[in-house]
Amino acid sequence: MNSSPFTFESFLSGSCKAIRSSFLREILDIAGMSGIISFAGGLPNPDLFPVSQIRIALDQVMSDGGKSTLQYSGSQGYLPLREWIAGRYYKRFGIKVAPDNILITNGSQQALDLAGKLFLDPGDCILMEKPSYIGAIQAFSAYDIKMEQISLEHDGISITELKEKCRRCNPKFLYGIPNYQNPSGISYSEGKRLLLAEWLRTKKLPFIEDDPYSEIYFTKTNGIPVSFLLPEQCILTGSFSKMISPGIRTGWMLVPDKLKSYLLKAKQAADLHTNNIVQQLIYRFLVDNDVDMHLDRIRIHYHQQKETMLMLARHFLPQRTRFTNPDGGMFIWATLPDEFDTTELVKYAISEKVIFVPGKTFYVNGEGNHSMRLNFTSSSPDEMEDGMKRLRQAINLYMEHMKVKV
Amino acid sequence: MNSSPFTFESFLSGSCKAIRSSFLREILDIAGMSGIISFAGGLPNPDLFPVSQIRIALDQVMSDGGKSTLQYSGSQGYLPLREWIAGRYYKRFGIKVAPDNILITNGSQQALDLAGKLFLDPGDCILMEKPSYIGAIQAFSAYDIKMEQISLEHDGISITELKEKCRRCNPKFLYGIPNYQNPSGISYSEGKRLLLAEWLRTKKLPFIEDDPYSEIYFTKTNGIPVSFLLPEQCILTGSFSKMISPGIRTGWMLVPDKLKSYLLKAKQAADLHTNNIVQQLIYRFLVDNDVDMHLDRIRIHYHQQKETMLMLARHFLPQRTRFTNPDGGMFIWATLPDEFDTTELVKYAISEKVIFVPGKTFYVNGEGNHSMRLNFTSSSPDEMEDGMKRLRQAINLYMEHMKVKV
Numbered sequence: 001m002n003s004s005p006f007t008f009e010s011f012l013s014g015s016c017k018a019i020r021s022s023f024l025r026e027i028l029d030i031a032g033m034s035g036i037i038s039f040a041g042g043l044p045n046p047d048l049f050p051v052s053q054i055r056i057a058l059d060q061v062m063s064d065g066g067k068s069t070l071q072y073s074g075s076q077g078y079l080p081l082r083e084w085i086a087g088r089y090y091k092r093f094g095i096k097v098a099p100d101n102i103l104i105t106n107g108s109q110q111a112l113d114l115a116g117k118l119f120l121d122p123g124d125c126i127l128m129e130k131p132s133y134i135g136a137i138q139a140f141s142a143y144d145i146k147m148e149q150i151s152l153e154h155d156g157i158s159i160t161e162l163k164e165k166c167r168r169c170n171p172k173f174l175y176g177i178p179n180y181q182n183p184s185g186i187s188y189s190e191g192k193r194l195l196l197a198e199w200l201r202t203k204k205l206p207f208i209e210d211d212p213y214s215e216i217y218f219t220k221t222n223g224i225p226v227s228f229l230l231p232e233q234c235i236l237t238g239s240f241s242k243m244i245s246p247g248i249r250t251g252w253m254l255v256p257d258k259l260k261s262y263l264l265k266a267k268q269a270a271d272l273h274t275n276n277i278v279q280q281l282i283y284r285f286l287v288d289n290d291v292d293m294h295l296d297r298i299r300i301h302y303h304q305q306k307e308t309m310l311m312l313a314r315h316f317l318p319q320r321t322r323f324t325n326p327d328g329g330m331f332i333w334a335t336l337p338d339e340f341d342t343t344e345l346v347k348y349a350i351s352e353k354v355i356f357v358p359g360k361t362f363y364v365n366g367e368g369n370h371s372m373r374l375n376f377t378s379s380s381p382d383e384m385e386d387g388m389k390r391l392r393q394a395i396n397l398y399m400e401h402m403k404v405k406v
Numbered sequence: 407m408n409s410s411p412f413t414f415e416s417f418l419s420g421s422c423k424a425i426r427s428s429f430l431r432e433i434l435d436i437a438g439m440s441g442i443i444s445f446a447g448g449l450p451n452p453d454l455f456p457v458s459q460i461r462i463a464l465d466q467v468m469s470d471g472g473k474s475t476l477q478y479s480g481s482q483g484y485l486p487l488r489e490w491i492a493g494r495y496y497k498r499f500g501i502k503v504a505p506d507n508i509l510i511t512n513g514s515q516q517a518l519d520l521a522g523k524l525f526l527d528p529g530d531c532i533l534m535e536k537p538s539y540i541g542a543i544q545a546f547s548a549y550d551i552k553m554e555q556i557s558l559e560h561d562g563i564s565i566t567e568l569k570e571k572c573r574r575c576n577p578k579f580l581y582g583i584p585n586y587q588n589p590s591g592i593s594y595s596e597g598k599r600l601l602l603a604e605w606l607r608t609k610k611l612p613f614i615e616d617d618p619y620s621e622i623y624f625t626k627t628n629g630i631p632v633s634f635l636l637p638e639q640c641i642l643t644g645s646f647s648k649m650i651s652p653g654i655r656t657g658w659m660l661v662p663d664k665l666k667s668y669l670l671k672a673k674q675a676a677d678l679h680t681n682n683i684v685q686q687l688i689y690r691f692l693v694d695n696d697v698d699m700h701l702d703r704i705r706i707h708y709h710q711q712k713e714t715m716l717m718l719a720r721h722f723l724p725q726r727t728r729f730t731n732p733d734g735g736m737f738i739w740a741t742l743p744d745e746f747d748t749t750e751l752v753k754y755a756i757s758e759k760v761i762f763v764p765g766k767t768f769y770v771n772g773e774g775n776h777s778m779r780l781n782f783t784s785s786s787p788d789e790m791e792d793g794m795k796r797l798r799q800a801i802n803l804y805m806e807h808m809k810v811k812v
Contacts, residue, residue, distance in 0.1 A: 006610045006639055008664050011578055013527045013549075019671040046473035054476065055468035058683075062461035067452035070460065070651035106512060106677040113676050117548060121419045122528065135678070142523060142675040143419075172417055204412045233412050245476035247682035258414050265425040269548040270519050271512040272541070275681050276653035277464075 014122055015144040022138050030355060037387035040355040042182065042330055043378040045305070048298050049245050050285065057284035061277060069276055075268045077104025077252070078279035084286050085238065085252055092221070095228045101254055103263055104274045108212050108251035111237040112139035115173075115208050117266040118259065120145050125169035129157055131333075131362030131371070133182045136175055136210065145172075147364045152181065156188030159195050166203060173206040179222045180213040180329025183362045183373035187327065190223045197229035204233070212239040212251070215295050217328040218303035232256050240282055242330070243295060248278045299328075302377055306332065309376035309384055316388040318395060318406045332374045335359075339404040340395075342372045348394035348401075354387045420528055421550040428544050436761060443793035446761040448588065448736055449784040451711075454704050455651050456691065463690035467683060475682055481674045483510025483658070484685035490692055491644065491658055498627070501634045507660055509669055510680045514618050514657035517643040518545035521579070521614050523672045524665065526551050531575035535563055537739075537768030537777070539588045542581055542616065551578075553770045558587065562594030565601050572609060579612040585628045586619040586735025589768045589779035593733060596629045603635035610639070618645040618657070621701050623734040624709035638662050646688055648736070649701060654684045705734075708783055712738065715782035715790055722794040724801060724812045738780045741765075745810040746801075748778045754800035754807075760793045 030036060061069055076082070082099035089097050105111045112135065120126070120143035128136065130149030140147060148165050151158045157176055165171075178188040188196070200207050209227045227234035239251035255263055267273070306325075309332055313323060320337045336342065342358040349355055359371025379387060398404065436442060467475055482488070488505035495503050511517045518541065526532070526549035534542065536555030546553060554571050557564045563582055571577075584594040594602070606613050615633045633640035645657035661669055673679070715738055716729060723740060730739045742748065748764040755761055765777025785793060804810065 006607075008612065008662070011525055011612055012668065013523065013525050013530075013578075015527065016524045016668050016672060019523075019668075019675050021667075021671055022674050041478070043478055046477050049473050049476040051468065051472045051476065055465065058464045058468060059461065062457065062464060066457045067455050070455040070457065070653040071452050072447075072449055072647075072652045106681070109675075110677040117419065117425075118422045119417055119419050121421065121550075124419075135674075138671070138675045142672065144527075201412070206414065206417055241478075246478045247476040249677060249679065249681045256414070261427075262418065262422050262425075265427055265544070266422060266548065268428050268541075269425050269515075269544045270676070271516040271655060273655065275512070275655045275684055277687075278681055278683060281683075 015142050018141050018144040020138050020141045022134055030350060035353050036350075037354045037379060037383050037390065039374045039376075039379065039387060040357045041375055041378060043375070044242055044246060044330070045301065045377045048301060050289070050294060053285055053289050054245070054281065057281050057288060058277070060284050060288070061280040065280055069280055071276075073273055073276050075264055075273045077102070077274055078276070078283060081279050081283040082252070084283060089254075093224055093228060097254055101257065101260065103253045103255065103267060104279055105237075105251045105253055105267070106271070106274055107241055107246070107249040108210060108237045108239040109135050109139060110270070111251055111253045112136050112208070112210070113142070114253065114263060114266050114270065115235060116140050116143045117270070118262055119172045119206070124172045126173055126175060127162065127165060127169075127171045128175040129177065129181060129184075131183050131359065131368055132175070133177060133210065134361055137362070137364060140175070149364055152184055152186050154186065156186065156192035157196065159192070159199055162199065166205065171205060173208050174200070175208040175210065177210045177212075178226060179211055180216065180326050180331075182213070182329065183331050183357070184333040185324040185326030185329055185331050186333075187222060188226075193223050193226050193229065197226050200226075200233055201230055207234045209234055209236045211236060212242055213329040214238065216242050216298060216302060216330070218299060218306065219327055222328065227254065232258075235259070244282060244285060248282065250274060250278055250282055302330065305376045305379075305381075305384075308381050309374060312384055312388040313374060316392040320406065330375055330377045332376060333371060334374055335371045337406050338370055339406060340398070341369045343369060344402070345372075345394065345398050348398045349391055352390040352394040352397075354390035354394065356391070421548050424547050424550040426544050426547045428540055436756060441759050443760045443785060443789050443796065445780045445782075445785065445793060446763045447781055447784060449781070450648055450652060450736070451707065451783045454707060456695070456700060459691055459695050460651070460687065463687050463694060464683070466690050466694070467686040471686055475686055477682075479679055479682050481670055481679045483508070483680055484682070484689060487685050487689040488658070490689060495660075499630055499634060503660055507663065507666065509659045509661065509673060510685055511643075511657045511659055511673070512677070512680055513647055513652070513655040514616060514643045514645040515541050515545060516676070517657055517659045518542050518614070518616070519548070520659065520669060520672050520676065521641060522546050522549045523676070524668055525578045525612070530578045532579055532581060533568065533571060533575075533577045534581040535583065535587065535590075537589050537765065537774055538581070539583060539616065540767055543768070543770060546581070555770055558590055558592050560592065562592065562598035563602065565598070565605055568605065572611065577611060579614050580606070581614045581616065583616045583618075584632060585617055586622065586732050586737075588619070588735065589737050589763070590739040591730040591732030591735055591737050592739075593628060594632075599629050599632050599635065603632050606632075606639055607636055613640045615640055615642045617642060618648055619735040620644065622648050622704060622708060622736070624705060624712065625733055628734065633660065638664075641665070650688060650691060654688065656680060656684055656688055708736070711782045711785075711787075711790075714787050715780060718790055718794040719780060722798040726812065736781055736783045738782060739777060740780055741777045743812050744776055745812060746804070747775045749775060750808070751778075751800060751804050754804045755797055758796040758800040758803075760796035760800065762797070
């Protein structure tokens, strides 16, 4: 019998030790500090939350459903809500999907975790965009796997690099965000979607298509999901976080027939089913309100916020900084001249009471040091201007201390 | 290039293939069929759901919190709710726990899944009671592990068998339900709790203590959680499913300091945070209502339901059937004479429009064939009597067809 004190260390799983911490979640504390202007979070603008409509919808749900709303319910999710989602795809893309192929999840974060449960064994390899969504990196890292990133070109993922990387590792799937990608803001062109679907078909590689910003477009609607070009090989996720509210933690997965029973078991094992009150609340909100007008309001507002942010960033950030100009979503990606290390710069920024997410956060191999992600949805124009001025001040101090000249 | 059609089979994880299906979830469809009397589910009695108080609490939450209720929030959960839980432990057991050691989960099912994420690698071994909770078997099976079951004696888990089985495999943890265990209804005696804590301390083995029925006692309060006897080695889970409503999917985990950061990352990776509206709703309900009176109502009702069910079962089930007589929770465990195979009997029962869960469901190795779990919370006395008469009829048909004489 060993007499050393008890420690959990030797009991922890390889997966648990492999889970990456989320820079974003960690800085939420800083971002929430009084006086800080945050370009860091991925928070929707709370002024656009339909608070009073939700209050009415909730009351309706409790008055209509009563007891049944509070009981255990099916693992797949509230059928009328799944029917609404299916109807929305038909309305938007003319594609018929069966509500039975939709599973309701706790936000699309859980969809990513369930995809991990379905496909990933320790040591497996997956492919994702470079840069990629930090929540996905975190969800998949919990399966103790290897991630390979594929460069994003201006019109989407690089097919050339995809072919090359796919030869090197034997990937379980490709994960990507074709619309207003987080963090880059890049969208796949129609041509790239077709090319990708064709390549995936030939390679017989599954695709996890993450689509949380689909409804948050600015000047034109987005292209058809790759999942509709290759339904038997793809999982498409969606979310009400940006359409309605992220605090309600409700999203969904659209999966091929072959995965349905596995996915249902994985959801049962994870948490039995998604919260019932909120599923019914969302459905009531969707049918009792003019959703398109609600979304148009968000689109117009975010579009204007993007324009303001981009104008200010062009004005205050160093010359030779390159920007993406997204037509939807919540983020601009800025790549500073090579002299700048944004992981260092963010420390200066925090002391000037402004914060962004350093590019490195979105890479699995330490790249991205010259880039930053700028969120444009959660600051007012005045805060944006103040924040950009502070960021300029941080840049000046950084240049002075680091003896950088641009 | 292989020209066979695409199939997901070769992409699925070992874990995904290992997830057991839940007999319970599968029979919910049958249990929900019109005319069926169900002793199968683990459903709380919906007549005891505080519908109108929840409706009021929800409206209050939306009126007080508004926008902030709908925004992303911290992964650990709503602080006032965690403080309430800590305060409740102090009130009940005189034990001080820090709200910072509590994480809010989507029901205790997610707590089990997160425990799996923390500890389990493929091929690991864990110990659990025999029989054990099917949701736990399902959650842990998703980690592609080996489960060893330890007999339950009338006063709790067999320490002798625990010692023996622990020598044979090298377990990552013991999982157990010391209060009104699901499915057996058995509770650990005070002496057994002390013995178990002492043995776990000597063995340096972590204990996952699942405690969803703790507040649903009948004649006397339950003993101290083993986790309070050995806090540095235990995870204690709790749930509002039986106290308030299961449809709200809210539970919690109490963990030692050493696990906090790992658990927080695991929760982030799984779904960022638990639904905000509902966490605030629960808190409002708890502080604006007399919780103890609400719980006393449940206790009195379930106690009476248990007495009725036990009386009827003794009357209608075969002689030599043995029953547990739980002092809380939701289930009676009946062990029929050896001539009966409950996995076969349930088919006769379904054709007579009554359903129970066959004992085998709660065993990992095919044992339990003579037992059944009877839920007493979700049927009225009249339904119970009708159901038991139908079950007797099913037993008669079974005996006739199987040429069983008792």
